[in-house]
Amino acid sequence: MATREIIRMGHPQLREKSSELSIDEITSKEIQQFIEDLKETMAAYNGIGIAAPQVGVNKQLALIHVPTESERYPEAPVTELYVIFNPKITVLDETTQGFWEGCLSVPGLIGYVERPRKVKIDYLDTTATMQSIVVEDFHATVFQHELDHLFGKLYIDRITDSTKFSYTEEFNQFHNGEESMEE
Numbered sequence: 001m002a003t004r005e006i007i008r009m010g011h012p013q014l015r016e017k018s019s020e021l022s023i024d025e026i027t028s029k030e031i032q033q034f035i036e037d038l039k040e041t042m043a044a045y046n047g048i049g050i051a052a053p054q055v056g057v058n059k060q061l062a063l064i065h066v067p068t069e070s071e072r073y074p075e076a077p078v079t080e081l082y083v084i085f086n087p088k089i090t091v092l093d094e095t096t097q098g099f100w101e102g103c104l105s106v107p108g109l110i111g112y113v114e115r116p117r118k119v120k121i122d123y124l125d126t127t128a129t130m131q132s133i134v135v136e137d138f139h140a141t142v143f144q145h146e147l148d149h150l151f152g153k154l155y156i157d158r159i160t161d162s163t164k165f166s167y168t169e170e171f172n173q174f175h176n177g178e179e180s181m182e183e
Contacts, residue, residue: 001036003044004055009106009154011056018058018150020086023128031061035083035126038063045104048076049142051149054105060086062146066139076138085124087147092134093118099141100175101155102168110171112164113155115144 007013025031034057042050042063051062065081096114103109118136121143125131135143145155159165166175 001033001040004037004041006041006045006054006104007056009103009156011105013056013058014053014105014149014154015152016053016058017152018053018060020060021124023124025059026085026124026126026128032126035061035063039081047104049146050104051146053149053152060150062087062150064142064146066142079139079142082133082143083126084121084147085126085128087121087123087150089144089147090120090122091116091118092120093136097137097141099138100164100171101141101145103145103155105149106154106156108168109156110166110168111156111159112161113141113145113158114160115141115158119144121147 021031034052038050038052038055038061041055042048042065048066049062049064052059062084063081064079064084066076066079068078093116095117097117098112098114100110101113117140118134119140120132120134122130122132148154148158156165
């Protein structure tokens with residue numbers, strides 16, 4: 001396993017649409033090792049999600065995991081580890097909800113983003129088996145945030161009120177107590 005370097009906002013690869021993986025690619029030894037690298041990288045950066053483009057690999061692969069003892073998200077509902085290939089997102093509830101989001105590729109900044117509160121994700125798992133999950137509330141935001149990376153989007157693209165975009169330190173100093181979600 002290896003911790004990969006996270007690329008940051010401004011790097012052109014973060015703005016490219018990632019390519020889908022074939023069944024042979026998903027089940028290959030190389031991709032299975034890459035998944036282990038992504039797990040290690042996500043843990044090293046205390047993230048709850050990571051997408052392949054964030055380490056410079058433009059493939060449709062994202063990991064999401066909110067652990068039991070999350071230092072950054074002690075109140076967040078726990079999730080198992082999701083390894084998601086080639087996702088298709090369907091909005092099930094157009095009602096929006098807002099969270100303050102941060103991102104490993106946009107370090108030191110946080111912004112308020114409103115997203116649909118309930119979505120369905122159809123995807124392939126690590127054995128290239130079709131899976132489907134319905135997520136809502138905080139988890140819906142986490143999944144949409146991570147999967148946006150696979151389509152060349154960053155959370156900053158979804159901020160509708162520029163007065164709700166801040167350095168994390170100032171957010172913590174002046175807006176402490178507001179709901180936040182950082183990758």
